[in-house]
Amino acid sequence: MKILGIESSCDETAAAVVVDGRQILSSVIASQAEEHGKFGGVVPEIASRRHIESIVAVTRQALCHAKLTLESIDGIAVTAAPGLIGALLVGLNFAKGLALAQNKPLIPVHHLRGHVASCYLSHPELTPPFLCLIASGGHSHIILVEDYITFQVLGRTVDDAAGEAFDKAARSIGLGYPGGVAMDALSRSGNPAAISLPNPKTQKPFDYSFSGLKTAVINLCHNAQQKGQPLPPEDVAASFCAKVAEILWQRLEDVAHNRSQTKIAIAGGVAANSWLRAMAQKRSTDCGFDLYLPRKELCGDNAAMIAAQGYYEILAGQTVGMVLNGRPTMEIEDLFTYLH
Ligand code: KG4
Numbered sequence: 001m002k003i004l005g006i007e008s009s010c011d012e013t014a015a016a017v018v019v020d021g022r023q024i025l026s027s028v029i030a031s032q033a034e035e036h037g038k039f040g041g042v043v044p045e046i047a048s049r050r051h052i053e054s055i056v057a058v059t060r061q062a063l064c065h066a067k068l069t070l071e072s073i074d075g076i077a078v079t080a081a082p083g084l085i086g087a088l089l090v091g092l093n094f095a096k097g098l099a100l101a102q103n104k105p106l107i108p109v110h111h112l113r114g115h116v117a118s119c120y121l122s123h124p125e126l127t128p129p130f131l132c133l134i135a136s137g138g139h140s141h142i143i144l145v146e147d148y149i150t151f152q153v154l155g156r157t158v159d160d161a162a163g164e165a166f167d168k169a170a171r172s173i174g175l176g177y178p179g180g181v182a183m184d185a186l187s188r189s190g191n192p193a194a195i196s197l198p199n200p201k202t203q204k205p206f207d208y209s210f211s212g213l214k215t216a217v218i219n220l221c222h223n224a225q226q227k228g229q230p231l232p233p234e235d236v237a238a239s240f241c242a243k244v245a246e247i248l249w250q251r252l253e254d255v256a257h258n259r260s261q262t263k264i265a266i267a268g269g270v271a272a273n274s275w276l277r278a279m280a281q282k283r284s285t286d287c288g289f290d291l292y293l294p295r296k297e298l299c300g301d302n303a304a305m306i307a308a309q310g311y312y313e314i315l316a317g318q319t320v321g322m323v324l325n326g327r328p329t330m331e332i333e334d335l336f337t338y339l340h
């Protein structure tokens with residue numbers, strides 16, 4: 001089954017064609033990051049406008065790379081929640097138009113379910129149940145993937161998401177938005193033991209908290225600047241990356257032991273972080289876990305992951321009519337209403 005995926009929930013306009021949830025025929029991403037960088041973060045109004053400008057060309061290109069026409073597509077999967085509502089609505093209404101005009105099934109996909117599905121694209125052997133950490137710009141969730149469309153959130157951040165903390169900490173050492181990748185690159189020449197950073201505490205043992213850590217880095221930079229003391233940015237980057245990786249992994253490992261799960265996946269933009277990947281690989285070997293990391297280019301937002309999840313949603317009958325609306329917030333466990 002060939003599914004066309006469309007993603008526009010934040011600042012990437014993306015379209016892709018995936019066969020049977022596993023084989024990518026094409027994946028096109030138009031990133032707006034550079035433009036939002038001028039403002040230090042995503043400007044929702046600009047994001048919506050850029051999606052409108054790019055979506056037709058991006059979708060045409062995805063079909064062209066796949067050497068397919070719309071007629072030969074079996075279903076149209078689109079991110080319908082969560083995300084910036086104006087941005088979501090561009091992809092959603094475009095997908096609705098295509099589905100109506102071509103009389104194709106319309107499949108709403110939860111963005112985080114898409115991130116989980118990015119693991120299927122890199123690991124053909126991966127099947128549920130497994131445990132998945134999703135660490136992105138907006139979420140840090142530990143999820144039990146019970147089957148392809150049944151999820152249970154076991155832990156989540158009580159404040160900032162890991163990606164958000166990366167972006168803010170990166171800004172305090174003078175890196176542009178989004179700062180995660182730049183911080184990762186800079187950290188390679190730094191000393192991870194140079195700066196001692198706090199260990200966040202949470203009431204529930206499997207939750208995360210990143211705002212204290214973020215504030216600690218911001219204050220550290222501020223103080224050094226005011227006192228005119230040297231603070232090598234590469235050491236800040238390395239110490240921060242090492243600490244975030246340790247926190248993200250440790251909770252995940254705790255949940256894995258608690259739930260007797262040995263299949264562990266990590267997805268979302270922060271899953272591209274080299275410290276987290278190295279730590280996950282080492283500790284998985286120590287613990288005897290099977291680890292599933294998406295290829296780096298599939299960690300950030302893309303439409304291949306939406307098409308992949310769309311395949312499993314359509315198999316389960318999760319298609320919708322034209323009354324479908326976008327939702328800025330929605331739990332990964334929930335199903336879209338107005339199903340056929
Ligand atoms: O999943 P994603 O592309 O978008 C959301 O759904 O939010 O995640 C974006 C986040 C940004 O905060 C970005 O700085 C972070 O992922 N990120 C990284 C790396 N690559 C992207 N953080 C740390 N290290 C990286 N290599």
Ligand code: ZN
Nearest residue numbers: 111136300301
């Ligand atoms: Zn995302």
